[in-house]
Amino acid sequence: MREAAFVKQNKDKWAAFENALNNKGRLHPDKLSDLYIEITDHLSYAKTFYPNSNTQLYLNSLASQAHQKIYKTKRESKNRIVHFWKTEFPLMFSQHHRELLIAFLVFAFFTTVGAFSAANEGDFVRSILGNGYVNMTLENIENGDPMAVYKKQGAFNMFLGITINNIKVAVYAFSFGIFLGIGTLMVLLQNGIMLGSFQYFFYDKGLLWESARTIWIHGTIEVSVIIIAGCAGLVLANGILFPGTYTRLESFKRGVKNGLKIMVSTIPFFIIAGFLEGFVTRHTEMPDWLAILIITASLSLIVFYYILYPYQIKRKTAYANTTDLY
Numbered sequence: 001m002r003e004a005a006f007v008k009q010n011k012d013k014w015a016a017f018e019n020a021l022n023n024k025g026r027l028h029p030d031k032l033s034d035l036y037i038e039i040t041d042h043l044s045y046a047k048t049f050y051p052n053s054n055t056q057l058y059l060n061s062l063a064s065q066a067h068q069k070i071y072k073t074k075r076e077s078k079n080r081i082v083h084f085w086k087t088e089f090p091l092m093f094s095q096h097h098r099e100l101l102i103a104f105l106v107f108a109f110f111t112t113v114g115a116f117s118a119a120n121e122g123d124f125v126r127s128i129l130g131n132g133y134v135n136m137t138l139e140n141i142e143n144g145d146p147m148a149v150y151k152k153q154g155a156f157n158m159f160l161g162i163t164i165n166n167i168k169v170a171v172y173a174f175s176f177g178i179f180l181g182i183g184t185l186m187v188l189l190q191n192g193i194m195l196g197s198f199q200y201f202f203y204d205k206g207l208l209w210e211s212a213r214t215i216w217i218h219g220t221i222e223v224s225v226i227i228i229a230g231c232a233g234l235v236l237a238n239g240i241l242f243p244g245t246y247t248r249l250e251s252f253k254r255g256v257k258n259g260l261k262i263m264v265s266t267i268p269f270f271i272i273a274g275f276l277e278g279f280v281t282r283h284t285e286m287p288d289w290l291a292i293l294i295i296t297a298s299l300s301l302i303v304f305y306y307i308l309y310p311y312q313i314k315r316k317t318a319y320a321n322t323t324d325l326y
Contacts (some may be wrong), residue, residue, distance in 0.1 A: 003050045048247050089265050094310035103230035107192045114196020128197045146207050147214045150282045159278025166270045170229035174263050177233030184233030213291040218277035220298040225266045232262035
C-alpha cells in the first residue's frame with residue numbers, strides 16, 4: 001500500500017486518538033484500548049514499509065505519548081511471577097478466546113466422531129485403545145471393579161508418569177502448530193477420538209456413570225488443558241498465516257511468544273490433574289456427591305481462569321488506561 005493511501009485510510013483514527021491524548025475528546029474505554037493497539041500496529045507497519053518517513057515519526061510520537069501517560073504513575077510489580085499469573089497472562093489470553101473456541105469445537109467434534117464410530121464399528125475401540133487395555137478392562141468388569149486400572153500402580157509413580165505424559169501431549173499440540181496448525185488439529189483429533197471411543201466402550205457395558213464419575217475427577221482438568229494447549233498451537237499457526245500489519249517474521253515471533261505463555265500457564269493445571277489421577281481417582285468407593293464436587297470445582301477453576309477472569313482483566317485495564325490518559 002502506498003504511504004498516501006495508508007495515511008488517508010487511517011488518519012481519522014489517529015486524529016481521534018490524538019484528541020483523547022490532548023484532552024480534546026473522550027472515548028469509550030474499549031474503543032480507546034482498541035485504538036491504542038491499532039496505533040502500535042500501524043507504527044510497526046510504517047517502520048517496515050515507510051522507514052524514516054513523516055508517517056513513522058508521527059505514529060512513533062503518538063505511541064510514545066500514550067505510553068508515557070499510561071505508565072508514568074505505574075510501578076513494575078516487585079513480584080514478576082505474581083504479575084504474570086495475575087495480570088500479564090490473563091490480559092494476553094483475552095485476545096485468543098477465538099482460538100480457544102476453535103480448539104474446543106474441534107476436540108468436541110472428534111470426540112463425537114469417536115463415540116459414533118465405536119457404536120457402529122465392532123473393532124473400532126480395540127483399534128484405538130489397543131487389545132491389551134480392552135482385555136484388561138473386560139477382566140476388571142468381570143471381577144466387579146471396572147476402574148481397577150487406577151489402583152494397580154503406586155500413587156506417586158502414577159502421578160509422575162501421568163503428569164509427564166500429559167505435558168508431552170500438550171507440547172506436541174503446541175509445537176505442531178508450526179505446520180500451519182494442521183499438526184495441532186491432528187493432536188486434537190487423535191485425543192478426541194480416543195476419548196469418545198473410551199466413553200462409549202463403558203456406555204456399551206452399562207457403566208457410563210461409573211466411568212464418568214471416576215474418570216472426570218482428573219479428566220476435567222486434563223482434557224481442558226489439552227484443549228488449551230491446542231489453542232496455543234493455533235496461536236502459533238495464526239502468527240504464520242495471518243501477519244496483519246506485521247512482517248511475517250515479527251508475527252511469527254509474537255505467535256511463538258504468546259503460545260509459550262499459554263503453555264507455561266498450563267503446567268500447574270497438569271500437575272493438579274496428575275495429582276488427582278494418582279492420588280484421588282483410585283478411591284472409586286468415594287460417594288457420588290464428593291466426585292461431583294471435585295469435577296464441578298475443577299471445571300469452575302478452568303472456566304474462571306481462562307474465560308471469565310481474562311475478560312474482567314481486559315475491562316479493568318481498558319478503564320485504568322482511560323483514567324490515566326485523562
